[in-house]
Amino acid sequence: MKQSLRNTSVTCAVVMAMFVGGCKKPFSDRPQDTSVIKFSTKGAPITMDPVQSSTLYANLMTTSIYDQLYDYKYLARPYEIKPRLAKSLPEVSEDGLVYTFEILEGVYYSDDECFPDGKGREVVVGDLIYGMKRMFDPKNLAQGEWIWQGKIKGLDEWKANGADYDQPIEGVTAEGKYKLIVTLNAPFPQLVYTFAMGYSSFVPHEAVEYYGKAFGINPVGSGPYQLKSFSTKKAVLTKNPNYREEYYDLEEDGYNPETQAWLNVALIDGKKLPVTDTIEISFMEQGMSRWNSLTKGNEIQFGAIPPELTYMVAESVAPLKLKPDYAEKYLSVFAPQVELVYLNINMSNPEIGYNSDPQRNHRNLLLRRAIRKAFNWDQRNRRFYNGVAEVFPGVIPPGLDAYDPNKDRDSITLDLEGSKALLKEGGWTAENLPVLEYCSVANVIYKQFFEQVRGWLEGIGYPRDKIKQVTYATFGDYSRAVKNRECMLIGMAWGADYPDSENFLQLFYGPNQSPGSNSSNFENPEFDRMFSEASIMQPGPERTEIYSKLNHIIVDEVPTISGIARKEPYIWHKNLVLLYSKNPHGSILKYLYLMTEEEMAEIYGGE
Numbered sequence: 001m002k003q004s005l006r007n008t009s010v011t012c013a014v015v016m017a018m019f020v021g022g023c024k025k026p027f028s029d030r031p032q033d034t035s036v037i038k039f040s041t042k043g044a045p046i047t048m049d050p051v052q053s054s055t056l057y058a059n060l061m062t063t064s065i066y067d068q069l070y071d072y073k074y075l076a077r078p079y080e081i082k083p084r085l086a087k088s089l090p091e092v093s094e095d096g097l098v099y100t101f102e103i104l105e106g107v108y109y110s111d112d113e114c115f116p117d118g119k120g121r122e123v124v125v126g127d128l129i130y131g132m133k134r135m136f137d138p139k140n141l142a143q144g145e146w147i148w149q150g151k152i153k154g155l156d157e158w159k160a161n162g163a164d165y166d167q168p169i170e171g172v173t174a175e176g177k178y179k180l181i182v183t184l185n186a187p188f189p190q191l192v193y194t195f196a197m198g199y200s201s202f203v204p205h206e207a208v209e210y211y212g213k214a215f216g217i218n219p220v221g222s223g224p225y226q227l228k229s230f231s232t233k234k235a236v237l238t239k240n241p242n243y244r245e246e247y248y249d250l251e252e253d254g255y256n257p258e259t260q261a262w263l264n265v266a267l268i269d270g271k272k273l274p275v276t277d278t279i280e281i282s283f284m285e286q287g288m289s290r291w292n293s294l295t296k297g298n299e300i301q302f303g304a305i306p307p308e309l310t311y312m313v314a315e316s317v318a319p320l321k322l323k324p325d326y327a328e329k330y331l332s333v334f335a336p337q338v339e340l341v342y343l344n345i346n347m348s349n350p351e352i353g354y355n356s357d358p359q360r361n362h363r364n365l366l367l368r369r370a371i372r373k374a375f376n377w378d379q380r381n382r383r384f385y386n387g388v389a390e391v392f393p394g395v396i397p398p399g400l401d402a403y404d405p406n407k408d409r410d411s412i413t414l415d416l417e418g419s420k421a422l423l424k425e426g427g428w429t430a431e432n433l434p435v436l437e438y439c440s441v442a443n444v445i446y447k448q449f450f451e452q453v454r455g456w457l458e459g460i461g462y463p464r465d466k467i468k469q470v471t472y473a474t475f476g477d478y479s480r481a482v483k484n485r486e487c488m489l490i491g492m493a494w495g496a497d498y499p500d501s502e503n504f505l506q507l508f509y510g511p512n513q514s515p516g517s518n519s520s521n522f523e524n525p526e527f528d529r530m531f532s533e534a535s536i537m538q539p540g541p542e543r544t545e546i547y548s549k550l551n552h553i554i555v556d557e558v559p560t561i562s563g564i565a566r567k568e569p570y571i572w573h574k575n576l577v578l579l580y581s582k583n584p585h586g587s588i589l590k591y592l593y594l595m596t597e598e599e600m601a602e603i604y605g606g607e
Contacts, residue, residue, distance in 0.1 A: 051143065530549060
């Protein structure tokens with residue numbers, strides 16, 4: 001799942017100037033509104049249309065408003081899938097090609113003027129089929145087509161034959177209102193995972209037809225929340241009055257008292273979901289703005305510790321331990337993320353990627369390898385991630401089955417002399433090196449990332465005036481430029497949509513090129529062949545070996561410079577009950593809870 005790369009690093013003087021109340025009072029005791037949970041994210045969605053829910057921020061909103069067949073257990077680690085609108089896990093044929101799903105009966109959409117008399121109608125499997133058709137309708141420019149492309153029988157053909165909604169899809173059929181049968185072209189072990197993503201939402205056709213182009217900001221779903229208001233700064237979600245009877249079961253959801261009791265999540269056991277009626281989500285790109293809001297006491301209740309404040313707030317980072325003043329007010333955790341932070345190279349750009357001239361094509365390969373050798377990942381880790389992020393070679397991050405802790409680290413090792421040698425071998429000089437365009441959102445952190453990269457490249461003799469930053473006003477503008485292949489160097493992070501290495505390798509699968517998930521526009525026939533072969537295999541040593549070979553191809557061809565998995569320090573008010581997780585979870589909002597004064601007194605006493 002794509003997300004922007006955000007963080008902040010400024011001088012101590014600037015930090016102190018921005019710090020509300022200066023050093024004397026690191027937080028405020030202003031009274032909170034305990035009827036509303038005030039959440040925050042680092043970026044804003046530009047739409048809540050499920051076919052466009054490619055970013056972390058859009059997926060959070062989509063999975064809060066709409067239903068999907070499946071979800072992930074809130075507390076289970078490693079991650080475990082669980083039914084959401086499905087009654088159970090599917091029945092699967094012996095050959096692994098036919099999946100039969102049954103959904104809950106008596107589930108209704110939220111009331112909306114798109115329905116007759118404004119009353120939400122019952123959810124049926126036809127709504128999921130309709131959503132799948134929308135994903136493959138070229139008019140929608142869907143960003144999630146890759147999850148089912150080439151996998152479900154007849155779906156690609158439905159698109160090729162004109163995307164006529166009145167025509168059926170051979171491999172997607174409804175038996176009555178509550179049973180769905182999906183037939184695959186070949187085994188696809190990750191299918192159930194895809195039905196836990198925002199892309200696979202149940203969507204009422206009435207809403208799409210009624211709101212037209214404005215549907216993306218007028219979502220109508222059957223999920224726990226409905227959208228009350230939305231702007232580029234804030235969204236307000238309120239409980240869907242039509243939401244079904246659902247109660248939280250701590251034990252069923254994977255609770256481990258030895259590791260999770262301190263989070264106080266046992267307090268939500270048996271509560272009706274969603275636990276809290278109103279959630280405000282503030283979209284705050286700047287880390288210091290988010291921090292100032294968090295520490296005021298009556299604004300947002302959850303956020304990240306900006307790196308430049310880490311040692312002002314924490315006594316230690318490994319493990320994370322807050323200083324007494326902060327420990328009195330907040331809980332905190334270093335949250336490891338199943339993700340890839342990477343700098344993609346647009347291979348469709350002949351200046352640095354594929355070139356029709358074979359000689360220039362090889363020289364471009366040497367140039368990409370030279371640029372990679374100039375990268376100082378350890379420095380980036382120390383400066384921006386407190387030195388606790390995990391730098392790893394290739395694109396399969398720690399925590400997944402095919403991650404290899406013993407993989408050769410040459411691709412993530414600083415080697416200035418080796419870089420210069422590659423430039424010389426390719427005949428590259430200061431005069432003929434191409435202009436590099438580092439594309440990003442226009443904010444402080446991206447500027448700092450750019451300056452760091454430019455400094456590294458200057459160290460191998462790259463002319464300063466040939467390393468330029470191209471900025472975009474918002475992440476939405478940046479995302480559109482990436483999907484239109486307008487960017488040359490593309491800084492991104494991909495969080496796991498599901499806990500399988502395939503989800504990261506598909507970022508480089510040829511058919512997934514922009515506007516799909518393959519924003520590097522990498523195309524390698526051997527890679528594509530092996531990826532297709534592995535995609536139908538169950539987990540095991542044979543599949544892991546293929547994944548390893550695919551990872552090696554990416555390292556060898558350099559469509560991306562990678563990678564790092566962050567461990568961000570998160571902090572929240574003690575009366576807020578949550579276990580924070582980005583990926584592969586969709587919405588965790590329905591579980592959030594504000595403790596009562598009595599509960600606070602019982603747990604924390606006179607603190």
